[in-house]
Amino acid sequence: xxxxxQSPQSLIVQKGGxxxxxxxxxxxxxxxxxxxxxFPGKGPALLIAIRPDVSxxxxxxxxxxxxxxxxxxxLHIMDSQPGDSATYFCAAVMDTGRRALTFGSGTRLQVQP
Amino acid sequence: ETGVTQTPRxxxxxxxxxxxxxxxxxxxxxxxxxxxxxAKKPLxxxxxxxxxxxxxxxxxxxxxxxxxxxSSHLFLHLHTLQPEDSALYLCASSQAASGEYxxxxxxxxxxxxx
Numbered sequence: 001x002x003x004x005x006q007s008p009q010s011l012i013v014q015k016g017g018x019x020x021x022x023x024x025x026x027x028x029x030x031x032x033x034x035x036x037x038x039f040p041g042k043g044p045a046l047l048i049a050i051r052p053d054v055s056x057x058x059x060x061x062x063x064x065x066x067x068x069x070x071x072x073x074x075l076h077i078m079d080s081q082p083g084d085s086a087t088y089f090c091a092a093v094m095d096t097g098r099r100a101l102t103f104g105s106g107t108r109l110q111v112q113p
Numbered sequence: 114e115t116g117v118t119q120t121p122r123x124x125x126x127x128x129x130x131x132x133x134x135x136x137x138x139x140x141x142x143x144x145x146x147x148x149x150x151x152a153k154k155p156l157x158x159x160x161x162x163x164x165x166x167x168x169x170x171x172x173x174x175x176x177x178x179x180x181x182x183x184s185s186h187l188f189l190h191l192h193t194l195q196p197e198d199s200a201l202y203l204c205a206s207s208q209a210a211s212g213e214y215x216x217x218x219x220x221x222x223x224x225x226x227x
Binding site: 004 | 154218
């Protein structure tokens with residue numbers, strides 16, 4: 001049973017465009033939501049993260065939008081660049097002492113020049 | 114060496130073989146993790162070690178046997194695997210076994226079971 005649902009599975013964006021990846025969760029015990037970026041041949045790396053007490057967090061061209069009532073959060077990549085082409089994973093952490101990451105299924109982003 | 118290293122990077126093994134995957138972290142962390150990454154499936158947490166003690170086994174079949182001799186090293190011993198076990202096995206470490214701490218991943222071992 002997948003606890004964090006991620007969409008789309010793949011995404012093609014033109015250079016300079018906005019990439020949007022969406023995630024949804026069911027369990028309200030989740031209280032920390034990181035995004036990971038993975039390039040081919042590499043392990044995932046933390047990109048940006050948010051807690052549910054804020055609705056938005058921005059770091060450079062990357063923004064997380066969080067809707068607590070809808071139990072949804074999304075990653076926006078502004079001015080997308082070919083170097084952003086990678087697989088992106090959303091994740092969630094549950095505050096129960098068992099604070100392991102639960103990952104979404106991933107989105108393969110391709111930014112065309 | 115920096116970060117999290119994994120060896121070997123690629124492994125092909127038959128179903129009757131016994132092999133081991135090695136992970137080493139050079140970050141001074143106290144928690145280490147094994148994940149399985151299969152095509153079209155989410156990253157699956159397999160095991161968590163915190164200060165060398167196993168704190169989580171995510172219903173992993175016994176043909177996978179982890180070992181954590183110290184906070185810097187983590188092994189995954191493999192025996193009598195099945196073809197469906199073919200995947201990318203990722204090791205990660207963090208300051209402590211708490212999700213709010215960033216997990217640093219190694220590059221993974223690509224395992225093929227024939």
